[in-house]
Amino acid sequence: MVGAEKLKSLINNRIVCILSHGGSIQRLEETIEYLKNFDICWMSLGLYTVIEDFILSKINKRLDILFDCATVPQPQMDIYEKQIRLPRIEQFLARPDDNIWITTHGLIRDSIIPYKPNILHNFHHKILQVDQLFPTHAYMDVPNSITLMIASALCGRAKKIILFGYDGFKGDDSKSHGTYYKAELAHNEWVYAYGNTINMGLRRDTIDFENRFNPIVLLYRTLFNNKADIVNCSPNSSFSVIRKINYDDLKEELKC
Numbered sequence: 533m534v535g536a537e538k539l540k541s542l543i544n545n546r547i548v549c550i551l552s553h554g555g556s557i558q559r560l561e562e563t564i565e566y567l568k569n570f571d572i573c574w575m576s577l578g579l580y581t582v583i584e585d586f587i588l589s590k591i592n593k594r595l596d597i598l599f600d601c602a603t604v605p606q607p608q609m610d611i612y613e614k615q616i617r618l619p620r621i622e623q624f625l626a627r628p629d630d631n632i633w634i635t636t637h638g639l640i641r642d643s644i645i646p647y648k649p650n651i652l653h654n655f656h657h658k659i660l661q662v663d664q665l666f667p668t669h670a671y672m673d674v675p676n677s678i679t680l681m682i683a684s685a686l687c688g689r690a691k692k693i694i695l696f697g698y699d700g701f702k703g704d705d706s707k708s709h710g711t712y713y714k715a716e717l718a719h720n721e722w723v724y725a726y727g728n729t730i731n732m733g734l735r736r737d738t739i740d741f742e743n744r745f746n747p748i749v750l751l752y753r754t755l756f757n758n759k760a761d762i763v764n765c766s767p768n769s770s771f772s773v774i775r776k777i778n779y780d781d782l783k784e785e786l787k788c
Contacts, residue, residue: 557697
């Protein structure tokens, strides 16, 4: 498997755009044409096909980096891993593109090895264990996957990090799926992975991220010696710990 040097080579001192799945990213779908000629490192997580099919395809781009390390309950794994997630990850890795999948030791141990070990054999040169970027496992104690994605971008020497669709949610968990981009597809993914329609984690993760991000990112900046600006192009986001910008500000942000 690859390490930090591969990450640095792929990011190559570019702006990293992290595309999350909040509903506000609909605006990016509607306005992405003017980003066609920018040299951006595109990064997303989980159900990446939604991001590529409806947004990046409009400018003939695909993801450079896929992040996926979410754990699912044991009763769901047999179907979800075999039939949905791992085939989807394998399709991403099988492309001729210079791309990588970032995951964790735990997902490789619990899902890849028992369900689809050929992924490791065939694509070891495109897989990065995020655990290996840190000197101790304590750095992995984070509120959510976005935190580790930001850490990966800082490690890879990103020039700037811009988040899209990073909206957060502090309401009733039973209503959280309505906040997602392409909500019906997000709902279906959740049911396959967790066996119910209530996202029990989004409200908790939003509050946890808000409370913990600042000291964590300071730790990452020190570790990776990278002070790249981090901005959230999700104007109505629940998060206040990352500077928010409007889509009208985006061109200016992309200049630096």
